[in-house]
Every structure is written in C-alpha cells, then in structure tokens.
Amino acid sequence: MSPPPLEYVFKRVGELEIVLDVYLPTGATADDPASVCVWWHGGGSYQGTRKACPPNMELLPTRSNIAFISADYRLAPQSNIHLILEDTVDAIDFIRRELPGRLEGKIDPTKLAVSGGSAGGWLALLAGIPTKGQPGAVVDPPVTCIASIYPITDVDTAFYTTKQRPVSYWPKGIIPDDQAAPHIDPSDPELCSSSTTSSRSIVYHYALQEALWHHLWLVNAPTQSPGASTDPRSFNVGERLEMAKRDGVEVPPLFLTSGTADDKVDPAGAERLASRLKSLGCDYVWDERQGCDHLFDQDESERMERMHEFLQRHLL
Template identity: 35%
Template sequence: MSTPTPTYVFKKVGDLPIKADIYLPSSPTALPAPILVWWHGAGLIQSLRAWNVPHLIRAVDKYGLAVVGLDYRLAPQASLPEILEDMRDGVKWVREELPRLLGPRKVDPTRLATSGYSAGGYLCLLSGLPISGITPPPKVLLPIYPITNPLGPFFVTPQRPVKFSQDGYIFTDEDMKVHRDPNSTLLSESFEPFVPGKRFPNNSRMNFYTYVVQEGNLAQLLFAKAPGVNPSDYAVAKLVTKDMPPTYIVHGDADQHVGLEQTQMVVNAMIKVGATYKFEQPAGEPHGFDRREEVEMEKMYDFLFEHL
C-alpha cells in the first residue's frame, strides 16, 4: 500500500501552516501519474487531510494515481469564502509547484480531478464551478455523499437528539463555546485519537458536527466571518452549468449525517441543464460506507478514467 511523501506546507496564513500529503504510485511505469486532489469531510469545521479512506489509498497503485490530500482553514474561525481561497491556492500549488518539488515526470498536472466525502464532497463540487475561481477547472469531479447546501432542510432543521448520536446527549452552547467562537484560534487541522469504548469529552471538537446538526446552524458558522455574504449563493444546485466537469456522485439512501436530498437537488439541477453526470444511490448504505475495508468504489474510478 502506498505511503505519503513527506508532508508539504503549500500555504501559510500568518503563522498557520496549511499542509498537503502526496501519495505516489510505487511503480515507475505508472508515471507521470494523473492527480486526484482530495478534501476531507467533517462539516468544514473539524478533521484533517490524513482522514482518508482505504479505497483511496489502494487506488494509488491500483490505478496509478497520485493522490494529494489538502488541508484548509476550518470554520467558523474561517469563512467558506476563505476556505475556497485555500482550495484555489492548493490546486494552483499542485499544478505549478508540486511537479517541480517531486522531480521530472512524476505527476501530470494537465490530468487533474478532485474528490472528497461529505463536506469534502462540497468542496469538490465547488471546485468545478466558477465560484471557486479555479481555472482551468478540474477535468472530473467525484463527490461522495456531499453537503451541497448549508441552507438545505437537513442543515436548518434542529435535531434533538441527533439521529446518529450514540447516547442522545444534547450539547450545550457552553460545551462548544470555544469551537463556535469565530475569534478562537484559527485551525487548519483538528483531530483527537479515538479510544474504543471511551467517549469524547463534551467540549471536544470531535463533537462539533453533532452540535451543528443538533442546532441546525451550519450556515451561521460557515459565514460567521463573512458578513454580508448570502449563504444561498453557495448552494451547488443554483450554480451547476451544462459545461461543468463530468461528475460522479454517490450517496447512500440510509445516510443520517447528510440528508440525501442534498445530492438529489444537485442531480435534478444537472439533469435540467444537461450536465454530464452519473448518480449512484446504493440501497441501505449509511454515511461513511466507503470507509469499510472491502469497499472498492470501482464504478467511481471507472468514471474517472472514462473522462480524465
């Protein structure tokens, strides 16, 4: 299985480094490798680039892909427009700087696609649309059970308790005081090791997404530091165009972490404009189903190479 090259810092905001991990095929015959840029999920409010999935790492050697995991500043200490800046700067770095850093003919920046799950799927979709400012756009988009609208029903309807909560605990504003404060320390990665059988403390940032779903306040947090910006302008269904990159979307119908209607709105919009897409809705699959060791996502990779 492929292992990452040394971690790079592709950008700094003040003293905050924003990092990238690169996984390269082990066989030199697979080079120069097309590039798959990957953004992690967790609501744009927690986690980090290393939180990837088995099929993605296996794809490096299985398909001869260079996988690049990019961090970004986390909300609410950064706004969604600022996160898009990091996304734009990250893709620019991958195209312009990474080939020089790795050496001749290691990667092919002209063959670049993007992917990500959940909130990372949201960034993936936005990366192929003019609002991202990424030019040229990626050749293929592979969003996995993506968030697509922070003002969609799933994200504005409080859940008390949250359906996916294991113990039904209602997080208080005091529990999340530090994390929800837009003026708290700016972060580009957030992770706490999981200990089987041990619950995260109530004030842990690992509980932040559950709190967001509980309160129905995702949009408030994503735009807390962007006064005057209308969150509805970042609804993917409003932004899709006929000439957006070919897009493969997969979203299980048993997802309790991101409502299936988030993807359905985008698929309906793509149908309306005549965009090139494929939608898979695996029956009974929950959020995170692709993290299981046996899941290969072969249809997704077939779509990638059909259009890359």
C-alpha cells in the same frame, strides 16, 4: 500497504502551515507522469483532517496509477467559507505550479480530478463547477473531472436551518453547550486540522442540533472577507450548476454517490443534484447506494468500483 505520503506545506497564514499529503505511484516518471486526484475531508467544514482519507483512495496510486493528494483547509468558524474555498483554490494552484518541480516531473497536473467526502464533496463541487463572477472557488483552467462522495449540496434546506434536538443519530442525547463552546469562538486562532477523535469532533453535530450551520461558517466571520457574499444560497451546488450552464460554461464530467440510509447530511440533496445534472444534460454518473449510511467508503472492504472506473476513464 501503501508507503507513507510525502508532505508539503502549500500555504502559510501567519504561523499556520496548511499541508497536503501526496501518495505517488511508484512507477511514475518524468517521461510517464501520473495524473492527479485531489481530495478534501469531511466534517461540515468545522472539523477533520487530511489524514482521515478513505482506504480505497489511498490505493489509487497502486490500483489505477493515479497520484492521490489529500489536502487540509482552514476550519470554521475561526475561518469563514470564503477563506476555506480560497484554500482549495490555493491547493490546486500549488499542485499545478509548484508540485511537479518538487516531484521531478512525476505528476501531470493537466489531468486533475477534485474529490471529497461530505463537506469535502461539497468543496470539490464548488471548486470543480466553473462559474463567472459568482462567490466561491474559481479554478482556472477548470479541472478535468469531479468525484463527489455523499456531499452536502443545498445548504438552505430545513435539514440545516431547523434545530434537531436531539440529532437523530447522536447516541448520547443532547450535546451540552459547554462542550461545543471551546471550539466555536470565531475570534480564536485559525486552525486547519483536527483529529477525528478530538473533542472538536462534536461541532458538526452541534451545528445541526442548534441550527447554527450558516452562523458558524459564514455569518460569524464576515469581516475576514470584506465584500464577500453572506447569502447561503450562493453556495448551493444546484443553483451554481444552473448558473454555469446558463452562462455557457462547460461543466466537467461528474461522479456523484450517496447512500439511501445517510442521516448525517441532507438525505435528499444528492438525489436532487443528480436530477439537475440529468435535466441540464451534463456528463455525469449517479451511483445511489442502497442501504448505505454516511462514511460507507471508510470500510476497508469498500472498493468504490464505479468511481474508480470513472476516474480511470477521464484521467488515464
């Protein structure tokens, strides 16, 4: 069993503390520091917690001698997507500038991967693909590599813009409005974590049911980021990838995986992204998992061999 993580507040917004967990290899020293993999949780950007990380990721320190860091971020709609992406950038900045000193030099943040599952995989792609003057995360210098797990990719597809009543996988029929209402008021106080068993855990599914995807994470709170884009296409990963290549920006090596039986995100999104990576001549690995559903990496027995090999190749 892995030792409990070290917890650090990397950002304060008013009274809100945003925290990251650090799982450090026991053999890491200032003379032989560990490279770093930063991970963001899923939940559509509306729900979830850094504590819900996959078992195989928690084993990165012992399995691959790579420090694993799971970071929270503010949640929509109380915070919009621009503020969420700001949190991803600030987490990386803290890891690069502050954390080595706090860990006595036991990490090497010049070798840094970004990763995540579902919405977290989307955030990792937006943070990891460098762009010039585009909305979203701007990480400088760019990350070493990206590992994105069953990510949201293109957010303007019918999967997100058409009501799903009922949501195909939801076992309880239609989610009543009054169950979602306590969690979707953008004027409520900001928060950055919610238990996977809390009543807020229905918000992503409700957003699909009512086609409120963009309304909840972007349009509902534009005044929080004056001048920021409210065009959902600004956050389509495929288009941002093409912008980077067109601008002559080097895209870091990218690992992408998704299950063919996934019905929780746009099932064709990752496949489209893999095709774009190929057509643009990017350095990438596409691991299509036959018959796997969403969250397949949360299984204790799932080793994620190809992803770990990818991280070892680029970080060690």
